Amino acid sequence: MFFSKINGKEKKKIVLLPHIYPDGDALGSSLALLLFLRKLKHDVELISPTEYSDFFKWLPGSKEILVFSETTKYLVEKKIEDSDYIFFVDFNNYSRINPLNKFLLVAKAKKILIDHHPYPFSFDFMFSDPKASATSILVFRLISQMNHLDKIDKKIATCLYLGIMTDTGSFRFPSVTSETHFIAGKLIEKGIDINNIYNHLLYEKYNENKLKLLSKALEKLKVMEKYRTAYTSINSSDIHFYSYKKGDTEGIITYGLGIKNVVFSVFFFEENEGDPIRISFRSRGNFDVNQFARRHFGGGGHKNAAGGTLEKTLFESIEYFLNIIPNYHKNLIFSI
Numbered sequence: 368m369f370f371s372k373i374n375g376k377e378k379k380k381i382v383l384l385p386h387i388y389p390d391g392d393a394l395g396s397s398l399a400l401l402l403f404l405r406k407l408k409h410d411v412e413l414i415s416p417t418e419y420s421d422f423f424k425w426l427p428g429s430k431e432i433l434v435f436s437e438t439t440k441y442l443v444e445k446k447i448e449d450s451d452y453i454f455f456v457d458f459n460n461y462s463r464i465n466p467l468n469k470f471l472l473v474a475k476a477k478k479i480l481i482d483h484h485p486y487p488f489s490f491d492f493m494f495s496d497p498k499a500s501a502t503s504i505l506v507f508r509l510i511s512q513m514n515h516l517d518k519i520d521k522k523i524a525t526c527l528y529l530g531i532m533t534d535t536g537s538f539r540f541p542s543v544t545s546e547t548h549f550i551a552g553k554l555i556e557k558g559i560d561i562n563n564i565y566n567h568l569l570y571e572k573y574n575e576n577k578l579k580l581l582s583k584a585l586e587k588l589k590v591m592e593k594y595r596t597a598y599t600s601i602n603s604s605d606i607h608f609y610s611y612k613k614g615d616t617e618g619i620i621t622y623g624l625g626i627k628n629v630v631f632s633v634f635f636f637e638e639n640e641g642d643p644i645r646i647s648f649r650s651r652g653n654f655d656v657n658q659f660a661r662r663h664f665g666g667g668g669h670k671n672a673a674g675g676t677l678e679k680t681l682f683e684s685i686e687y688f689l690n691i692i693p694n695y696h697k698n699l700i701f702s703i
Contacts (some may be wrong), residue, residue, distance in 0.1 A: 373407070373452070374513050382450040382476070383413045386458035387465065388645070390617075391568075393457035394419060395530025396481070396502040398428040399523045400454065403510055406518050412446045416466045420614025422574075425567055426529065427522035435466055443470065450476040457502040459487035459495065462665055481505050484668060485657060497669075500542035503530030507550050516553075524557035529564055537565075542669075577615045580605060584619045584634070590626060594692050595699045597623030600635035602681050603642075611638075620647045630654055630702040635684055643676040644684040652703035654695075663691055 373379065383400055385393035397413055404411045414433045423429060435443050447453065447470045459482045461468050471478075480490040483499040499505050507527055510516060519527075531551060535543050538551070555561065580601060588599040601616055609615075616636055623632030631654055634647040646664055648656035649672055656673040660666035664675025677684045692699075 373404070373409070374515075379409045379451045380449055381409050381411045381452045381454065382447055383411065383454045383456055384464055384467065385413075385415055385456050386463040387417045388613075389415055389417075389419045389423075389457070391423065391533025392501045392503055392530040394423050394426060394429070395526045395528075395533070396506045397454075397456040398426055398432075399503065399506050399526040399530070400456065400481075401431060402428050402520075402523045402526070403506075403515070403518060407515075412450075414443055414446065414467070416464050418613050420617065421612045422567065422614045423529075427525055443467070447471065447474050447476070450474065452477050452479055454479045454481060455490065456481050457484075458482060459484050460667065461488065462667075481509065485670075486661075486667070498542075500540070500544060500547045501531045501534035503527045503534070504547065504550060506530075507553075519554075519557060521558045524554040525559045525564065528554045528559055528561070529568075532564065533568070574615075576609050576611065577617075579609045580611065580615050581619055581622070583609070584616075585622060588623065590623075590629065591692065592628070594631070594696060595629055595702065596631040596633070596692060597626055597629045598633040598635070598685070598688065599623065600637070600681060600685065602637045603640045606638065620649050624649055624651055631656070631699055633688065635681060635688075637681045643678050644681055646675050646677065646684065646688075648673045648675070650702070654698055654702040659695070663687075 381404055383397045385397045401411055401413045412433060413431060414435060416435050418434055433439060453474060453476045455478065459480055477491045479492045480487060481494045481502060483496055483502050483505060485497040487495050494505055494509060496505060510519060528551060535547060583605050584599045584601055588597060590597045620632050620634035623629055630651045632649045636645045648660055650656045655670050657668050657670050660668060660673035660675040664677060666673060666675025668674055679687065
């Protein structure tokens, strides 16, 4: 059984993998696992397949993250090749970790899933619950089931609380349950500084360059009243002009949903000219953006929040989207 092997005295080589462009829950849950498993004396490496937002670099353990790049790819390959266990954290299919696929497909390690997104791929061990409000909730459950709640210190609690807070919209989303608040309360008991966590997220939301990019995105915002849909974009010229840092485009997509009668918001992002276009989807009501993203954009996520990519130009990606939308007219009109 997986738990007993990790809980035993034999030292294991473990690799933790969050998804590409990891968000607060992906980083919070994987950093908490990193700190916890090292307390059990395992040899643990946290590898991010891409760079992540500078606004999360205050998190405990973040300096230990090995970011995949041309410079580190041989080290990353070696870490994966030598591992006994590989944890897939906050995602459930290989498309969400594309730069590392070629290493993972030949890895002999047992593959462990810890995630709360629907429709998971099959892994050697599945710790999956789509009803959980955050993957950080699952990490707390995992530590509890291993009878190690005493090993959750202030650093681990801070990472878990950040993950829960970001993936629940500061405890506002429908996924929040009594368990969510119960676990948050247990983390608070570890002495975390909630005000400090909130202030970091507030800075992430309102720094100067981010507001300038938001202004540019709002300037481009289009509303398709017939389809109750809003969409906008940021291109490589925009981000270079405004001294972009990782994470500066986070939250732009939510503004579309704030418009009266809009139930579907889409954000197209071109970080560098020639890169795949990243697309974010948000919805209100019954319109399932997870299914939409899976069917047309090789992505996925949750019913009301998902993402995907296209190997097209920004213009072609938007045109592709606009050609698809008429097929969902009835779904969007009767979403709420």
